[in-house]
Amino acid sequence: MKPWPFLLAALVMANQLFALPDTHAIAGGIWRIDLPASATKPAVRFNDKAVKTVRSNNGWHAVIGIPLDASGDIQASVDGKALTLALTEHAYAEQRLTVQRKHSNPNNTAMERIRSEFARMSPVYTSFNNNTTEHWPEFRWPLHGRVSSPFGLRRFFNDQPRRPHSGIDIAAPTGTAVKAPATGTVVLTGDFYFNGNSVFIDHGQGLISMMCHLSRIDVKEGDVVEIGTTIGAVGATGRATGPHLHWTVSLNNARIDPRLVVPEPLKSESK
Ligand SMILES: [Zn+2]
Structure with missing residues (x-):
């Protein structure tokens, strides 16, 4: 068996398995924080509460929902260290x-x-x-x-x-x-x-x-x-x-x- 078709199939499967949403830095959007693989799950917090943190082949990913009334800079913390995301203004109809x-x-x-x-x-x-x-x-x-x-x-x-x-x-x-x-x-x-x-x-x-x-x-x-x-x-x-x-x-x-x-x-x- 040639290795390439097999590899390609494995890649496609991995991609389907981990179809993580991308960051959309707007109110009502998503903030994805990609973190390196580690044995212990990183502690990610937003508004002082734990947020969804998942694993992929590439490491850990915190996936944060951005509230519809958010604007300007928003903050999260990873193992106590602060991170900032600047939101883009989005005019909903x-x-x-x-x-x-x-x-x-x-x-x-x-x-x-x-x-x-x-x-x-x-x-x-x-x-x-x-x-x-x-x-x-x-x-x-x-x-x-x-x-x-x-x-x-x-x-x-x-x-x-x-x-x-x-x-x-x-x-x-x-x-x-x-x-x-x-x-x-x-x-x-x-x-x-x-x-x-x-x-x-x-x-x-x-x-x-x-x-x-x-x-x-x-x-x-x-x-x-x-x-x-x-x-x-x-x-x-x-x-x-x-x-x-x-x-x-x-x-x-x-x-x-x-x-x-x-x-x-x-x-x-x-x-
Ligand atoms: Zn409705």
């Missing part, structure tokens, strides 16, 4: 939507529900489950379709400014299967006021997916789902103007652009 009044100005009963739901979601986003593989997980699109609303959109509901869009919206007919974008553990499911039927998947070390507006949920809390497993179906539950999947990717409690973690292009239907 603006969108104005008309929604039902109950979703733009929730009443007191709704506000109570929203607060209690926030109290259930918040610990998921701030969790740091170290019980996982030391490699960056493979990501694939949970479904293919047209992007009806990109990540980071600065939104106005009934002319009132709201938080920027914390995920990506992919339009698809109600009932379309929604797949786990990466292997992980289902840590929370429920019917939420804004997000509708939702599934939260923990991919380890503070890397979380939230899939929203589902018409159906096929998994339960505690389930370990492999990449590509159907976890539910597209719907329009919660605050939705039509059937679509909203997918949030959160890393160290920062919502980041899902496009940055999926190496393959999203196939949209041609119209």
Whole structure:
């Protein structure tokens, strides 16, 4: 057997196995810090909390989510030594939507529900489950379709400014299967006021997916789902103007652009 085809195949496999996201020095982006191979895992911290740190053939890599409200210089520390990243200003597009009044100005009963739901979601986003593989997980699109609303959109509901869009919206007919974008553990499911039927998947070390507006949920809390497993179906539950999947990717409690973690292009239907 000639060595070259074998070597090439091995290289391609290694590349697929360790498809680490690159640094995108913008709010909602990613900061990847490459560190040399060492027997002990380096202690990398951001906002004084541990961050996802994974292994590859080349050494260790800290992968940090940059919060959407970050600007200027941001800092991290590696084994106590400070590092700085200068962010580039990025102007996300603006969108104005008309929604039902109950979703733009929730009443007191709704506000109570929203607060209690926030109290259930918040610990998921701030969790740091170290019980996982030391490699960056493979990501694939949970479904293919047209992007009806990109990540980071600065939104106005009934002319009132709201938080920027914390995920990506992919339009698809109600009932379309929604797949786990990466292997992980289902840590929370429920019917939420804004997000509708939702599934939260923990991919380890503070890397979380939230899939929203589902018409159906096929998994339960505690389930370990492999990449590509159907976890539910597209719907329009919660605050939705039509059937679509909203997918949030959160890393160290920062919502980041899902496009940055999926190496393959999203196939949209041609119209
Ligand atoms: Zn959305």
